[in-house]
Amino acid sequence: xxTVNNIAKAYAGKRVVDIPALQIGQGEIIGLVGNNGxxxxxxxxxxxxLVKADRGExxxxxKNIAVSEDWxxxxxxxxxxxxxxxxxxxxxxxxxxxxxxxxxxxxxxxFLKEFEGLFDGSVIKSGKYIRDLSKGNQFKVxxxxxxxxxxxxxxxxxxxxxLDPTTQMRLIKMLKEMHEQRRLTILISSHDLNHVTDIxxxxxxxxxxxxxRDLHTGQDTLQELQEYFKx
Amino acid sequence: MIxxxxxxxxxxxxxxxxxxxxxxxxxxxxxxxILYFLSVTIALGFYLEEFIKKAxxxxxxxxxxxxxxxxYFAFDILLRFLLRDLPTVALQPYLVQNIRRKQLIRFLNxxxxxxALNLAPLFLFVPFAIRVIGPQxxxxxxxxxxxxILSLTIFNHFTILFVKRKTILNSWWMVxxxxxxxxxxxxxxxxxxxxxxxxxxxxxxxxxxxWLGGVAIVAAVAxxxxxxxFLYRNLYLEDIVGRDKRRExxxxxxxxxxxxxxxxxxxxxxxxxxxxxxxxxxxxSGFFLFYGLLFYKPNLIARQGLGNLLLGSVFITGIFIxxxxxxxxxxxxxxxxxxxxxxxxxxxxIKSKFVLYTAVCTIALLxxxxxxxxxxxxxxxxxxxxxxxxxxxxxxxxYFATRSYKAIDISRKAAFNYQGLGASQWIYAxxxxxxxxxxxxxxxxxxxxxxxIFMLGLAGLASFLLRDWWIDVLTxxxxxxxxxxxxxxxEK
Numbered sequence: 001x002x003t004v005n006n007i008a009k010a011y012a013g014k015r016v017v018d019i020p021a022l023q024i025g026q027g028e029i030i031g032l033v034g035n036n037g038x039x040x041x042x043x044x045x046x047x048x049x050l051v052k053a054d055r056g057e058x059x060x061x062x063k064n065i066a067v068s069e070d071w072x073x074x075x076x077x078x079x080x081x082x083x084x085x086x087x088x089x090x091x092x093x094x095x096x097x098x099x100x101x102x103x104x105x106x107x108x109x110x111f112l113k114e115f116e117g118l119f120d121g122s123v124i125k126s127g128k129y130i131r132d133l134s135k136g137n138q139f140k141v142x143x144x145x146x147x148x149x150x151x152x153x154x155x156x157x158x159x160x161x162x163l164d165p166t167t168q169m170r171l172i173k174m175l176k177e178m179h180e181q182r183r184l185t186i187l188i189s190s191h192d193l194n195h196v197t198d199i200x201x202x203x204x205x206x207x208x209x210x211x212x213r214d215l216h217t218g219q220d221t222l223q224e225l226q227e228y229f230k231x
Numbered sequence: 232m233i234x235x236x237x238x239x240x241x242x243x244x245x246x247x248x249x250x251x252x253x254x255x256x257x258x259x260x261x262x263x264x265i266l267y268f269l270s271v272t273i274a275l276g277f278y279l280e281e282f283i284k285k286a287x288x289x290x291x292x293x294x295x296x297x298x299x300x301x302x303y304f305a306f307d308i309l310l311r312f313l314l315r316d317l318p319t320v321a322l323q324p325y326l327v328q329n330i331r332r333k334q335l336i337r338f339l340n341x342x343x344x345x346x347a348l349n350l351a352p353l354f355l356f357v358p359f360a361i362r363v364i365g366p367q368x369x370x371x372x373x374x375x376x377x378x379x380i381l382s383l384t385i386f387n388h389f390t391i392l393f394v395k396r397k398t399i400l401n402s403w404w405m406v407x408x409x410x411x412x413x414x415x416x417x418x419x420x421x422x423x424x425x426x427x428x429x430x431x432x433x434x435x436x437x438x439x440x441x442w443l444g445g446v447a448i449v450a451a452v453a454x455x456x457x458x459x460x461f462l463y464r465n466l467y468l469e470d471i472v473g474r475d476k477r478r479e480x481x482x483x484x485x486x487x488x489x490x491x492x493x494x495x496x497x498x499x500x501x502x503x504x505x506x507x508x509x510x511x512x513x514x515x516s517g518f519f520l521f522y523g524l525l526f527y528k529p530n531l532i533a534r535q536g537l538g539n540l541l542l543g544s545v546f547i548t549g550i551f552i553x554x555x556x557x558x559x560x561x562x563x564x565x566x567x568x569x570x571x572x573x574x575x576x577x578x579x580x581i582k583s584k585f586v587l588y589t590a591v592c593t594i595a596l597l598x599x600x601x602x603x604x605x606x607x608x609x610x611x612x613x614x615x616x617x618x619x620x621x622x623x624x625x626x627x628x629x630y631f632a633t634r635s636y637k638a639i640d641i642s643r644k645a646a647f648n649y650q651g652l653g654a655s656q657w658i659y660a661x662x663x664x665x666x667x668x669x670x671x672x673x674x675x676x677x678x679x680x681x682x683x684i685f686m687l688g689l690a691g692l693a694s695f696l697l698r699d700w701w702i703d704v705l706t707x708x709x710x711x712x713x714x715x716x717x718x719x720x721x722e723k
Contacts, residue, residue: 048572052714072574082721083569085498087505087641089480099494100574127477129505131642149574 007056031200086131301430375441618691636719
């Protein structure tokens with residue numbers, strides 16, 4: 001599904017991402033962990049063709065993402081508020097992303113029903129533009145918009161950091177369900193080791209732009225990670 | 232003491248803001264503009280006497296001058312109302328610090344005084360007072376006069392701050408303000424009430440009895456105190472920032488039929504209607520339609536050479552593209568990451584800009600067709616200009632947009648806002664008006680004005696028919712610089 005060939009990115013001479021080779025198969029749930037500045041977000045941006053790699057290439061379904069735009073048809077993502085259109089109401093934003101993903105309004109409404117509990121009445125029909133929502137609710141809007149596109153690959157940057165505990169649990173459940181139903185390929189980054197080891201089938205530990213460990217989640221994984229992050 | 236700390240923060244925020252530090256060229260340009268206006272005001276102040284003597288020969292300069300002072304302050308009020316920004320948002324980080332509320336308000340008030348509008352009267356009135364009033368009326372009169380002028384400036388300053396804050400809380404204040412301006416203007420216009428004689432009476436008396444300046448001081452203090460207590464009672468974020476109105480989503484059924492393209496255009500329309508800076512650009516473009524009354528002068532229409540009219544029509548029918556297009560992608564800089572990672576193909580995105588331009592230009596052309604009442608010639612000239620705008624201007628505009636890497640904050644006001652301005656915007660504006668001339672002039676020299684106009688229209692139409700090819704070319708141009716644009720937009 002995803003092939004990374006010798007990709008590297010540096011800012012002002014400082015290495016941010018440097019990955020010689022990486023293969024991610026369909027249906028894998030990848031957790032990216034690492035301290036701030038390890039290169040997680042930049043790696044996601046490279047995957048989404050938002051920054052130019054200094055060298056190397058990334059292939060999605062064997063097609064170079066910097067050459068063909070086909071990957072957009074099956075990839076959904078939410079990295080930060082830079083993905084939200086602040087002057088739309090949440091509904092308008094959902095319909096907008098839905099429409100681009102060929103989903104009708106009815107589809108979107110149906111999908112949003114699942115989210116109703118999470119939104120807690122303060123997102124849908126709130127009478128606010130997205131820019132006036134609280135940070136947490138903005139984040140929920142972004143995640144929901146990514147999920148409703150019915151993608152094959154989903155990329156979420158620190159999805160748990162800005163969510164309340166209920167929403168975290170709910171999101172984990174939804175991701176697991178979508179994964180089971182459609183063999184969705186999921187990439188998330190997180191600082192929450194418990195969550196990551198709970199849902200991810202494979203964990204990539206990043207440091208200084210490099211993937212220093214590539215772990216298939218097992219019983220000792222959490223311990224191993226805790227060992228690494230120990231002060 | 233805390234006042235000085237806060238002021239030094241302001242000083243730092245001014246010099247360290249990204250837009251200030253980045254472009255030296257813009258700073259130099261702005262510096263020149265400020266210098267220009269200052270020197271004009273100073274020169275005006277020094278030569279006012281001579282001007283007045285020329286304009287009103289045989290009358291006493293001081294008397295004539297006194298008649299105009301109130302006009303100045305009335306205009307000053309209007310200007311302040313339109314241009315002033317409320318210095319409130321900067322307060323947010325201080326509200327939770329151990330700083331007394333009184334100190335914060337004092338800071339707000341002192342901070343607000345630093346504006347060119349408060350400096351202008353000094354330059355304008357001080358030279359006149361010393362050079363002209365002094366010799367005629369003596370030292371006390373000069374003092375009284377200047378005290379009155381300064382006090383009135385301060386009075387205007389704090390009154391308008393107060394009124395503007397009130398308009399945020401309750402928009403009826405806005406209506407009231409403009410109603411008052413209209414009523415006063417009408418009274419003046421109809422002659423029921425003369426500002427000039429009032430102004431003349433007040434200031435002549437002031438010169439005779441300088442202690443009357445004290446009244447102005449009282450007015451200024453009253454305005455200050457009023458503003459102070461208003462802030463004291465309302466220094467909560469939500470009060471100052473303004474309560475949110477209920478927002479409803481809207482849908483443009485007409486655009487629904489165009490699929491993704493329609494969605495992208497609807498997005499642009501909402502962007503224009505819901506954000507301050509693009510909205511004022513839209514309104515400004517509407518006002519510019521009236522520029523025809525300036526451009527289309529009867530003596531120009533009667534003449535054989537129609538080049539001037541043509542340039543005017545290009546301006547009128549294309550001003551929206553110029554204004555909106557100089558920041559075409561930058562308007563969306565806050566969510567450009569999302570747009571590029573999202574599903575809309577770049578090709579469609581570029582196309583949506585073309586369609587938007589064409590639609591707005593067509594509306595402008597239809598509205599402008601009323602100028603045909605002035606002369607039938609204008610209809611054809613405008614039609615040629617329209618074809619140029621939808622055919623060639625759009626291409627130039629999108630091309631330059633792919634070379635513009637500066638983000639802008641759409642929620643800020645438009646007047647005197649230079650955020651996002653770079654060299655490419657200047658070159659763009661130059662190009663847009665140069666190219667029609669390059670097409671028109673040679674042909675008109677050989678075959679006359681109408682041939683030139685026909686040529687421009689034809690060139691525009693031909694280019695318009697090649698639109699799909701242009702979109703392919705521009706998509707490639709865009710993709711070449713996509714990362715640079717994205718990086719620029721991420722840096723706010």
